[in-house]
Amino acid sequence: MYAASREALTQTRAALSTALGSVSAGAGLAAAAQTGAELFSVVETLDDQRTLRSALSDNSTTGTARESLAEQVFDGKVSSATLAVLKVAAGQDWSSTSDLLNSLVLLGRESLLKAASDQNQLDAVEDELFRLGRIVAGNANLEQALSDRSVPAKSKRDLLSKLLYGKVTAVTEALANQAVGRLKSAPADAFDELANLAAAQRETVVAKVRSASALTAEQSDRLAATLTRTYGKPVTVHVEVDPELLSGLVVRVGDEVIDGSAAGRLAALRKSLT
Missing domain, CATH: 1.10.10 (Arc Repressor Mutant, subunit A)
Known part of the structure; x- marks a missing residue:
């Protein structure tokens, strides 16, 4: 994503935060979930209507004109919070139409995750x-x-x-x-x-762990604590059992892999002998 789209996403995310923040505490949960679902629906509409999605991301027209188009098309079909986000998104200068659509998807996901957090x-x-x-x-x-x-x-x-x-x-x-x-x-x-x-x-940081056998809760907690100290922030451990490892663990955090499995040691030994 180029700089223009990154800035457009920042502005649109701020509009989402403002829109959801203006909702009363009691209705905030429903608003976040509704906005997320409606943003997904808007993206489906834009996926199906090439002319509309092109018009909403056409930088040869003014941002004000694009905002007016978004309001004309979606007013009455989505909540006021969602409409406010769409108008701000349409008014930004995106590097590509796909950046606009992908950003609306991302903000829809973030809205739903906010609803989950609130619960x-x-x-x-x-x-x-x-x-x-x-x-x-x-x-x-x-x-x-x-x-x-x-x-x-x-x-x-x-x-x-x-x-x-x-x-x-x-x-x-x-x-x-x-x-x-x-x-x-x-x-x-x-x-x-x-x-x-x-x-x-x-x-939090996600550690994807493959283990030759299932870890106990105590082992999982101990591993999470060790990784938290290593990376300097909370680490969530997701464990997948893989008997082909024979014994030990393979831990992946981002692009970093720590292979402490028997299969990994055997593979390293074979490589050293060739």
Whole structure:
């Protein structure tokens, strides 16, 4: 994302914060969830209407004209908070139309995560999204069904809703359904990205751990404490059991990998002998 779009996102995010902050405390939770859902719906509309999305990001027209167009199209169809965000977004100079759409998606996700935070569910949402990614990555048929470009987005969402119904929070389901309807990467990667965004909202670092066997709660807590001291900020540990490691752990934090597994040591030994 170029500088112009980064600045446009900053301004639009500020408008979102102001819009949600102006809502009374009792209605704030509903407003955040509603705004997130409505921003997703707006993006779906823009995805389907090339002329409209081009007009809203056309830097050859004035920002005021684009704001007026956004109000004309969406007034009465979304809440006042969402409309305020859309008008500010339309009035910015974006480097590309895709930057505008992707930023609206991001702000929709952040709104839903705020709703989760207000309900003290943010940690649960993060964990559910991580586990969903592992489920999809471990089921080739499900991954193929969700990533098949020939399958309508509605069919993918229906499939995912059946899988998730009654098993996850409403925010997790909304985020996951939006992601599969507009995939830019493999489904498991998309869910991991959402889990990382949830962690970022909690101002924590995510450690993805592969272990030869399941960790006890005490072991997981001890590992999290060690990594927290290492990285200087709270670390959330997500553990995936991988018997092929034989023993030990592989820890990934961002681009850094710490391989303490037997399989890793054997691979290093083989390399040293060649």
